[in-house]
Amino acid sequence: MDRNDVPPDTEQPLPGGLQLTAMDPTFRDCPHLPLDRLRTAAPVHADIALGRWFLTRFDDIKAVVSDRTLSVDPRKAPPGSYSRRLLIGDAPVEEVALSMLHLDDPDHKRIRGLVTQAFNQRAVDAAEPRMHAIAERLLDAIGEREAFEVIADYAAPLPIMVIAEMLGVEHADLALFKRWSDAQAQIFNPARTPEQTAALTEAHQGLEDCITRMIALRRRQPGRDIVSGLVAAQAEGDRLTDREIVITCNLLLVAGNLTTTDLIGNAMLALLRHPAAMSKLRAQPALIAGQAIEEALRYDPPVAQSTRIATSPLSIGGVAITPGQAITVSLLAASHDPAVHNDPHCFDISRQDTTHLAFGGGVHYCLGAQLARAEARVAITHLLGRFATVRLDPAHEVRRKRVAVFNGVEALWVRTD
């Protein structure tokens, strides 16, 4: 998209130069001011700087993520466009290995169908006792310290350790696996240093080798883990190839770890800033499972946005969109829409209207939603259970992450005295 695509009477309601991603410090620290303004003045906004339409209304966003005529495949975006650069960089199209997240039907339907034979509610239920044990072990390591950093000490290692066990990573490989998974956090940091890029390349290779070894092992000797399930999955004689299993395991790590870390971090931050809500959860821990986690997902969703490519002419809110154009939906704006949520910027664990699109919608609805909810419930329940007092540490500022797609905090220091 360029300037010529902007309808002549479209108001440009944003201050000049503001970029609608967390790479821009003004947007990162205070996203709802511009998002609210856009929702009112230009709900289908021509984001010229990043070459995309940018949507802020709940109903439009729900319709877009559910629309099967729109594509998630970045190869269908015009060369040089923002979404293509972000997702496939300069790689030649034939070399791009895409996961189900970026494949359209029929490829998406085939892979998702096979993967759900192994990665499903049963697998989450089976992992739950280990989630409790891992949370307790991490809290034991924090011990009696009067101050600790929630993300590095707790929210980041927990989902990595859970998924490693679910996949069936050997005990001896766990430390390396954790290091490689940590390095993946740099994927969405376009400002990474050469050292971070080198660590990312090493992590990709390391994970690929590790999973390839596991596949070969499980073919000979199947276990009860996800990799064994992926190896065994079949439908009408069709199976996943080794390459597809590697790409899928990588997706489970990238899509699952950073996001769940951010959910635990964002939920804890909201509770720390709303002590009455925290007290209520301490008195009624059962509320953590439903209301509190759903309100945290609505209030501060870990995935800020998602993008689709138009494959045929369409109209959204009276704006004409042409094939090849990118449509980015702000999941952050969707869950703060006053047309759907009363007093949307208020964190309220007793609200009834927690409807959100934090896990997307339609055929690409998050495959790990139930795992993420379970991990967040377990993490918060154990943290509040372990410490009678937890409060923000005034010696440290809360800084938000500088990333293109995710929405979370870099570090969250708390005091327990």
Ligand code: HEM
């Ligand atoms: C709070 C944590 C999480 C959030 C907010 C989240 C969010 C999302 C969103 C918004 C999408 C859809 C993207 C789109 O339509 O463009 C998605 C897809 C996906 N998520 Fe999650 N996710 C979370 C945790 C997880 C976990 C724990 C896993 C697995 C370990 C996971 C695996 C996936 C997969 C495989 C897809 C692709 C589904 C498909 O394309 O059919 N996610 N997630």
